[in-house]
Amino acid sequence: MQRAELALRLKEAIAKEAKARQLAQLKKGAEKPVVPTLAQRENSKTRDELAKVAGVSHGTLAKVEKIVTKAKPAVVEAVRKGEISINAAKVARSSPRHGGGISFGEVVIH
Numbered sequence: 001m002q003r004a005e006l007a008l009r010l011k012e013a014i015a016k017e018a019k020a021r022q023l024a025q026l027k028k029g030a031e032k033p034v035v036p037t038l039a040q041r042e043n044s045k046t047r048d049e050l051a052k053v054a055g056v057s058h059g060t061l062a063k064v065e066k067i068v069t070k071a072k073p074a075v076v077e078a079v080r081k082g083e084i085s086i087n088a089a090k091v092a093r094s095s096p097r098h099g100g101g102i103s104f105g106e107v108v109i110h
Contacts, residue, residue: 001079001086004064007054015046063090 051058067076067089079089 001064001067003054004056004061005068007050007056007061008065008068010053011046011050014049018046018049060086063087066090 045058047058047061051061054061056064063086067079067086071079071089075084075089078084079086
């Protein structure tokens with residue numbers, strides 16, 4: 001989780017670099033673009049670069065991003081502490097009937 005969160009901090013910078021690469025391949029007036037050959041071309045997506053930096057799959061990175069941005073703070077903290085997995089956090093929900101603990105089926109973490 002920590003590596004993925006750190007990699008997500010680089011998302012904006014890597015996305016800017018990717019956009020610059022895209023724009024460099026567009027025609028500008030009469031000037032023809034410099035189009036790299038297939039062997040020279042970097043054909044990666046921002047998500048793939050971030051996942052590589054973090055050492056996780058792009059699917060895991062997407063889950064972490066969703067957890068960090070949409071999950072309740074208690075769920076995020078439980079994942080950071082290693083109390084629950086990233087996959088478990090995907091389905092976790094705050095459960096008022098369990099005194100505000102996090103419910104995973106029959107397991108409740110307070």
